[in-house]
Amino acid sequence: MIGSRLSALSGHGRHILFCLVAVGFLSSCAPTQPTAQQPKVNDLLPSWNEGVAKQVIIQFCDAAVDPASASYVSPEERIAVFDNDGTLWPEKPLNVELTFAIERLRRLAPAHPQWLEEQPFAAVLQNHAEYLSDLEESDLLKIFIAAETEITNEEFVRDVKRWLETARHPRFGGHYTDLAYQPMLELLAYLRSRAFQIYICSGSDMEFLRTFAPEVYGILPENVIGNSALMEFRPSSTHPMFFRLPKPIEPNNNRGGKPVNIKLRVGRIPIIAVGNSDGDIQMLQLVDGQNDEALILLLNHDDAQREYAYDEGAEEVLEAAKQSQWTIVSMKKDFKVVFPFSR
């Protein structure tokens, strides 16, 4: 694998890598092992602390790409699937797409005076934080349908892009797209360097995700699995378009819907699954149950100081992880840094 990465580097990169390899060779002759103070040479996961999670990731991937290993997996079967909200970026204080939808509803409100007397719209317009932080599925659906349908998909995408360029996270201050977890970005790059195909499998809208997934995660539009409004194609010789209908596609990409959409979209079962909440439990069960060997990671939000600490909405999956011996990633202990800007 180092060879193939080498050949992709420019002359300058090769020089640096040559030095790193040389240093690695020298240090491997020395009697001491690398410690936290002496970062490992050629460490592709530098923002992960040494520990079980990092070790499990590296051991699993080393075996999967080694043709001599009994656990070797051919490149086309190297499929990894990641949840997005709470796994690749924060989902607190509120889910990011929901934050966008709420702000869009407020902009649309003057044309819909009836919303002031109808839930969940009244809670949105009155900024009822408690109500909004614990919405029922049916309320969420009402919000997404009111905010994100009955418009062309082109208009929707334009609006999402504009919003992402200006909106800022209420606690961390940065743009949402600057808040992807640094260790997860490294994990994505690490898997890609080992020829894994990486899919997002998220409860968020696919077109919402596609506005930033290529740039932020290096994940192409065709590798985004998520929810969506059903669309209608409106042909035209100059500018055919898609119109977002007030009806979601099925199945809802949460809980049992995630494995189904993975099956429908990919047609094969991933060997790596990464999630964080009860909505991911069946996705993790799918990958665990269908493979002799699989890498299942569950990110536990236990870091109130650098991000958030919460178990709500993850009680079941944390229990399942213990019973099924999935690898629990502790944000507090396993993440050396959380966000790219804190490097």
Add this chain to the structure above:
Amino acid sequence: MIGSRLSALSGHGRHILFCLVAVGFLSSCAPTQPTAQQPKVNDLLPSWNEGVAKQVIIQFCDAAVDPASASYVSPEERIAVFDNDGTLWPEKPLNVELTFAIERLRRLAPAHPQWLEEQPFAAVLQNHAEYLSDLEESDLLKIFIAAETEITNEEFVRDVKRWLETARHPRFGGHYTDLAYQPMLELLAYLRSRAFQIYICSGSDMEFLRTFAPEVYGILPENVIGNSALMEFRPSSTHPMFFRLPKPIEPNNNRGGKPVNIKLRVGRIPIIAVGNSDGDIQMLQLVDGQNDEALILLLNHDDAQREYAYDEGAEEVLEAAKQSQWTIVSMKKDFKVVFPFSR
């Protein structure tokens, strides 16, 4: 592109290619052009007769892969989409998946005595050819739901595989999977050699298509877009499975549903579309309308001797092709051979 293909060849292959290039260079100095009697050196589409269709394909692809061309397209945007039935393999005398579903219904019939008095099942069981050759959408749906749902997806896939191994085409005698059109197989390989991602976009069931698409077309499961039963995930620590519910996913992957599913699945608009029937018209319109330059091919079944000659079900798309100047591929004139076994 020759350079990049060169670097992928072994020493032996390089030697042959060097000779071919040398011969090509010499022949390009000669005053005569290659004719039908003198096949072109290095022809990657040998089963296509020289003519407008072949010329349009080569010119479009040459420009798309040439960084110096104004029509250059980056590799990740090189997306091609093919209809399956009637485009990549025959759809006469009856659609292949429908033939499978009908045979399965006959096997299931003893447990469903009421089918003898209910259409379309009575027509199926009595082999009413006229009725079956002109089924309404609603009848088709009833047949697919009765034949292909209320079973696990694993059982369905096993049954499809068994059937494809034994069933034979009533006129040509071969297995259905031996009937992929040779010129289309060459076109798929040609596009792949130019780094195109190729998707099937078919009205057939995705899991049906996935049983043979990788082997026959070289198209991976994740690149198959089609219809499906909605599924339910049934977790288990040893053998989780998918159960096929008696309800189709939306939108139906025909006519206006094809562009929508391409948008939902790929997230980007292909630059090449290949189809043959009115069910493909909106897919072709999408690719035509969303690109400054696109390659739109419509296969016209006009060869009663070697395959079939029919316009029924293609009247609208043939008219649209003329109006929009899409390239009509004549099976009779453009296909040197039709099936691989006739080479």
